[in-house]
Amino acid sequence: MLWIRNGIVIDPKNKIKAEKMDIFVKNGKIVPEGEVRREECRVIDASGKLVVAGGVDMHAHIAGSKINTGRTMRPEEMRVVRNVAGKFRAAVGRVLLTAPAIGYEYAKMGYTTSFEAAQPPIGALHTHEELDAIPMIDKAALPVFGNWHLVFKCIEEKNLEKLKALIAWAIERSKGFGVKVVNPGGVEAWMYGGNVKSLDDQVPGFNVTPREIITMLIKANEELGLPHSVHLHCNNLGVPGNFQTTIESIKLAKGFSNSKRQVLHVTHVQFNAYAGSSWRDAASGAAEIAKVVNSMDNVTIDMGQPIFGHATAMTGDAPFQFTLHKLTGARWSNKDTEVETGAGIVPLVYLPNNPVHALQWAIGLELGLLVDSNKVALTTDYPNGGPFTEYPYVMAMLMSRKMREGELSKVNAYVQKATGLASIDVEKTLYEIINMTRSLPARILGLQNKGHLGIGADADIAIYNLNPLETDTSKDFEKVYKAFKSAEYTIKSGEIISRNGEIVKEVFGRTFWVDARKKVDMEAVMNDIRDYFQYYSVQLGNYGVEERWIKKPERLEVV
Amino acid sequence: MIVIKPKKYFEVCVEAELTPELATKSMEEVKKFKVYYGNRVVELGELFEVTKTGDEKKLVLEGDFSRVKWIGARMADGEIIVRGSVGANCGAFMKGGRIVIEGNADDWLGIEMSGGEIIVKGNAANLVGCAYYGDAVGMTAGKILIEGNAGNYIGEKMNGGEIVIKGNAGDFVGTEMRAGVIEIHGSCGFVGGDMRGGEIRIKGKFELLPTFRKTEKGWVGDVNVKGEGIVKSL
Known part of the structure; x- marks a missing residue:
């Protein structure tokens, strides 16, 4: 007591x-x-x-094959010793931390919950093994759906019941929490060396478009009544001019409503808020996006704020990672996850005097400042934008114009021309910052008992x-x-x-997972699933994670 | 000048950043210098016999040091003479001064060094003058002379300085090299993969990737990365 x-x-x-x-x-x-x-x-x-209340990080890459591949390909990240083994476990890492270091660093900062934001369903066991190795915090993982052949098939057939059953089945099998969508259609196109460029491009090999994928998934997610909404990583990430696509994607939420929460969460919007036609004339599209988000009451976003210094880009957006690798010449790892999704990893350093990096930095802050603080959560999209350990920097920046002026004078002057950051005089209050890091992310995720101090x-x-x-x-x-x-x-x-x-004490938090099986007729999709397992490298019976394999599972049943 | 001799055969490797800086310290301090013996931290005096003669900034290592890692790491000036062989990472991140090894050197000799000189009278193993795991840039300045043979990955990601090998070398010489010179008086295997700049001179036989074009200056490449490095016969 x-x-x-x-x-x-x-x-x-x-x-x-x-x-x-x-x-x-x-x-x-x-x-x-x-x-x-x-x-x-x-x-x-x-x-x-x-x-x-303890902080809630609603979007970070803390477990699974992506971060592990990142660790493998970046031995130089493992030279910072954070804790020597003794009373607590050894913890190392500069920005890419080991599992114990992730838990310890969150706890030191007053954060107690973090969500792994992209989990290929077939990699669920690995993800859960790693989540189980992270001490201190409560956690969960969001399986990815936006490039799965079976999802495409349901959408092609316009069979909503089947799609709902598939989602319920996949979330249960992967012990996941919600519906993550990464570059819908684009990662499948990447299997043929391409990408999708607009919401209406056809996905190769399937008669579906990104627009249909997003809309159908929102519809299915809302009918299932999952705690969290569709969690969207938009198309055209990292491409100048992409803010238009982002706005179009946000508007797809029109026509849906939910009294408890948003119906669409658009993630790390900074990477999707560029105006211009190339990196030579790129500018900020944050103000336009902020206007749209503020005008809608069923959409939320998170920042994806870059922090100057080391980072590692790792997303399920494999084609973008290849573009990044070509742009920077840095190491690159590509993953093809059977019929479900893909991923890529590229090391990155954000430099204040690099015009592009400075622009990204400014756009992140613009989004944090211009969007209603009840609609934008604070993230760095760890480790894509940088370490989560610098959240306090972002908090302080959003609250102080004076601090921003000081920092602005240190970055490339291109920012003055290409963004409106210098002229924004908004200063978030402490109340708003606490909301952006606690109550709001908990509400977005649908976690009733997190992010507040009520009875x-x-x-x-x-x-x-x-x-x-x-x-x-x-x-x-x-x-x-x-x-x-x-x-x-x-x-x-x-x-x-x-x-x-x-x-002072090592504890292990719970792993939340959502069970929506009662809301659907599972037989609607089982024949298709059985049929699709001829393309998998595993048998249906060996697919997925059993609840008893997880250290401290907590089932949230949707009824 | 300080003379250091191992007291015994080391069951596991010793990690000791022995630099000429030690010669400026008192005997007490030298004997208490912390080194790793396996995963234990011990005092230098526990593993080695130490004698001091004069104030010269010089270290003489007598005997077999082939299980002692990080000799001369980060040294800035002075001299180290090794009358025997050294273990891995000798002269790593070295900024200046001189290391003379009368025996052989193990892997990672002079990695990421930015000045000074290393002379090996015997053979050297792999990864001479290259970048440490995951780092982008290897040796940037200084000189490494190997009178015997060397292993694979010589001068990987090298960005300046000079490596001279009197004997033969293995494969992947000057991989991802950006600047500097590698001279091999014997023969070697594949050279210059993904090389962007710098020069590799070889007296004996070597194998070249198909991504080099022949010019008056020698073979120029690696075309694969739009490189302007030069590979030529001595």
């Missing part, structure tokens, strides 16, 4: 704006005062300190050495950065796991 005394709580979900209050914890949950006996509680004095919520709590009533976030950006960089206390399910940026 815990009693967090006199903390200054910000809890956007419950509309608490910096109020001094006490929080009580029992059995890993937040409970009303009456349910605990004060004398039995461990008391944490949080006077003058910021008390918020019944999971006792995932972060306490920062920052007094919101006395701090001027616009001027004291250095203090804000330092405070968010290492939480004074990180509490996971009611246990103190980290203190002042030092791990």
Whole structure:
């Protein structure tokens, strides 16, 4: 039992704006005062300190074959020692961290939940083995659907029931959480060395277009009523002029509605917000995208903010990775995941004086500033945009114009011409930033008990050495950065796991998965699935992950 | 000057960044210098006999050092004389000074060195003057002279400096090389794959990839990466 005394709580979900209050914890949950006996509680004095829910990272690549291939091909990443084996496990990594390092670094920062954003269903076992190796945080994985032959077949036949059954089957088999779509149709086209360039290009070998894929998947996802919406990585990623495609894709959400959450989440939009016709005249399309997102109430986005320094581009968007490899000349690894999807990996360094990198950096911030803070979550698309350990930098930047001016003077002047960042005087409040890193991502993912401190919520709590009533976030950006960089206390399910940026206890979080089998007639698709296994390298009986193989599974049933 | 002798045969490799800097320290400090013996941290005096004569910035390593890694790593000046063979990573990241090895050298000799000189009287193994795992650039300056033979991957990703081999070398000489000179007085296997710049001179026989074009200067390539490196006979 815990009693967090006199903390200054910000809890956007419950509309608490910096109020001094006490929080009580029992059995890993937040409970009303009456349910605990004060004398039995461990008391944490949080006077003058910021008390918020544990951070929720809704889009990061933390487990699975992609990050592992990245580690294999980047031995130079493994020379930074973060923790020598002893009381806790050895943890190494510069930006590409090992599994223990991922858990430890999140915990030090006050984050307690993170979602692996792209999991090929056939690679589910690997992904779960790795998720199980990540300590400290709660996690889940989003299987990818946008280039799967069977999905294409259902869409070609316009058979919604079959598609719903396939989604329910695949999410159950892969112990996944929702529907991720990566460059719909484009990765299949890449199997023939091409890509799709617009929403209406036909996917080679199938009578479907990206527009149909996205629309049908949203329809199926909404009829199934999954906790999370379709999670879309748009077509034309990393191509100047792609902001038009992004806007068109966002507008596909029109006509759908859900009272609880968005119907479409568009991810790492920074990589999809370029105007211009080539990298020579590329500019920001963030303002246009922000206008569209702000005008719709059923779409959310996340930033995909680049951080200057080392990063590793790794996405299921295999054709884009090849383009990137050709552009930078860096190492490249390509993956073809049977009939389901593909992936590519390329090491990357974001340099402040490189005009393109500076432009990407500015666009990410523009999106964070211009989009309504109830619609944009804070991410770096780890490790594509850089380390998640620099989230505090992004938070401080969004809250302080003065800090942005300082940073702007250090980057390539092309940014002044190609983006509107210098003239944006928006300064997000601490309340908005807490929303963008806690309540909003939890709402987007459909996690009822995360991202807030109301009664019944999971006792995932972060306490920062920052007094919101006395701090001027616009001027004291250095203090804000330092405070968010290492939480004074990180509490996971009611246990103190980290203190002042030092791990004090290793715990293992749960792995969420969604079971929607009751919502569909599974027989609608089983014949097709059996038939398709002639193309797989495994037998149907060996496909997927059983719940008992996962360390701490938590099934969320859709009824 | 400091003379260091192994006290025993090492069951596992010792990792010791022995540099001439040690000669400027007191005997006490030298004996307490931390080295790795397998996964244990031990003091230098535990594994080696140390004697000091004079204040010259010089290290003399007497005996078999073939199981001692990282000798002369990151050294900036002074001299190391090895009266025997050395283990891997000798002269890694070296900035200046001189290392003379009277025996043989193991893999990773002079990796990513940016100055100074290494002389090997015997043979050297693989990966001389190249980039460390995953790094983009190998040796950038300085000189490596090998009087015997060398193994594979000599001067991989090399970006300056000079490597001279009096004997033969193995395959993949100057792979992804950008600048600098590699001179081989004997013969070698494949040379210059994905080479962008620099020069490789070979006296004996060698094998060339089909992606080099013949010019007055010698073979120029690797065309595959629009390279302007030169491969020619000495």
